[in-house]
Amino acid sequence: MINEHLPALVIGLPLLAAFATPLVSKINDKLRNIFVIGILGITLYLVYSLLCNVLNDGIFVYVMGARSTGLTLPSGYKMPVRIILEADAMSVFMAITTAVISLIGAIYSWAFMDKETGKDKFYTLLLILTAGMFGMELTGDMFNFFVFLEITSIAACGLVGFRITRGESSEAAFKTMVLYTLGALFVLFAVGILYGEYDALNIATLASRIQYTMLDKIALGLLLTGLAMKAGAVPMHMWVPDAYAEAPAPVSLVLVVNTQAGLYGLFRVLFSLYGASLSTQTVGWILIILGVLSMFVGVTMALIQDKLKRLIAYGAVSQIGYMLLGVGVGLATLNTPALQEYGMRAMEGSIFHVINDAMYKGLLFLTAGAVIYCTGKRNLNEISGLAHDMKFTSIFFIIGAGAIAGLPPFNGFASKLIIYESVYKFNPMLSVIAILVSILTLAIFVKIFQSAFLGPKLLDVKKEPRSMVLAMLVLSIIVIAFGLFPDVVVDKIVSPAVNALINRMDYITAVLGG
Amino acid sequence: MMSKIVRTITNILYSSILIFGFYIIMHGHLTPGGGFQGGAVVASGIALVLIAYGYDTVRNWFKKSNLSFLESIGALAFIGIAFLGIGTTFFYNFLANSGGLFGDPTVIGINPGNLDTSGVLPLMNWAVGLKVLAGLGSVVLLMAYGIRKGDEE
């Protein structure tokens, strides 16, 4: 029975648990921690069974509130009238990343948030953020996407400004909220334009009716701007360093997946909503230019920072550039025979990079959080010689730094090699820029490692708690495993995702019934 | 604390505002309104009392823990009713046209309006209305508390 209602349960269960958390925490504190971790574990199991279901049986369509779950066109209607959840291979790929990272964030925050007050509101906001991200990834309706986008913005902003004893947190939260809301309002404006033209809000119905008129071009520009603001691409990246630096470390981990959910929205709009009807060369080159700018600006701004988490945050901006680059190449070759040669490989590289980036970027943020928890200092000039006492953290930092720089045998190498090869066939200059940025990233992380972990011992540090070590250990195992067996991952979950993005007709006929 | 005229008018108007807000929540499926609008009207009544009497007096009348409890009840009721229809689909309206509570068949066309129709909708309106009034009331009270502490320093 559960198998019929999987997408609704995946969204509804964290939401129900989020509202029940204040009542559970009145009973006992440890019970609430176990409750949150248990709910996220059950959600991971549900997402895994949804993954198996979609990979075996095709696109999973779920109509909310109808007489039966597949009844998209009730008697006499020619277009769907209810909100439809549509899970295809790309959606469940993002959903399983979200589920794993949220569970690890909850495990890490058992020890990390131990001394703070107001923890029941922290866990409530964390569960609402997770439910919002699942909603963004599994929905098939444009306005529903906007509502979940705003839910994640509000929850993420509340979590960024969580430590109200520091003034800098409130400043970062203010900036984050203004930019998130502005981006979401642009998205709403574009949804309004599309509704006014075609009288439909469902993505599949819009995709079957769309022609590329002048108003559609305006809507595309607004959607691109709004979703790039959420994803942190370069002209609109002001909020990224402040938000990641001031949030507590498990929140930075979940914010990485939040930015990638915005990137997922961009891909869904470009490939499934507009598809081959737009001028793929122009929009593809816009994405490529945004990607190259992000890579370059991110890594050069990171060279001059001296606060630990702000530096890693600029590294996150440059990794977003890799994802935009590969998908831009895929979009630019969409209607040409070059798609089968190297376009699809470029998209596979970028989408594999999405899950890799979540894993190793999360690991780096968690190690930075462990350093700040044990020493109490945030500035790189004041810490030194930590490898003497914090042995586990040093090893995990080496694994994370190797992965982000693209060294074998970690997973960053696998996805970056696919991107280098396929982008080289499109335009060699782009590939050279990508390799240069990779070398600069390696330089940055060697600098952090040398100044923070090696050298003479300067301070007395506390021991790292066990739950933090456990969370970082799980991420490291995933990083090494994806690096040693990349072709298993690419064949099983990345290739179906890329095929689902490119085959627009499957997406439309799953809802409208051919 | 404002002058005697303001406090007297607040005493007279406060119950009318509350009843008007609950009326808007209750008739959400027939006339314009519903959960959010009615909850916002009731919360503006709370804000009126707060402005007229000042934070120190009002603090003992609206306890924050009671408001937070109401908010959790409202939220849980909304999601709980959505889950109750899981036998057919999520958010299924299992009370409409069925003859039970709020179960009269829906009238089509122009009509004077029958309160007993529309199934699950009035229950969800109440859940959302409770949550909104508790949430907005807490926001207004906490902002008054925050500003007051700032004046003292």
Added chain:
Amino acid sequence: MIDNLPFIACAILVILGLYTLTFKRNLIKIVIGLNLVESGVNLFLITLGYKSNAVAPIYTMAAKEEMVLPTPQALTLTSIVIGLATTALILSFTILIYKHYKTIDASKVRRLRE
């Protein structure tokens, strides 16, 4: 031309809101600019549903049976609720910034950049 007047009004609201958001330095004025942009977008959504000589879409004792489109009204209601929650959150953070920095001038609230 007279039929396009609501669209022109909402374009003016959005442009004024973006100007206030970008060029004013008081934090409260930035919040007001954000509210202006949001009001413009809400006005745009409601104007999309208009039909000539139609009444409000409420069946209780309506005058006639031609009604304007009700879907954009539901979308606008959701957007107003979201805007309310957003404004409440941003204003709470403004109060906290005033407590810590003792000023709400955006060019002085810059401790994170140094």
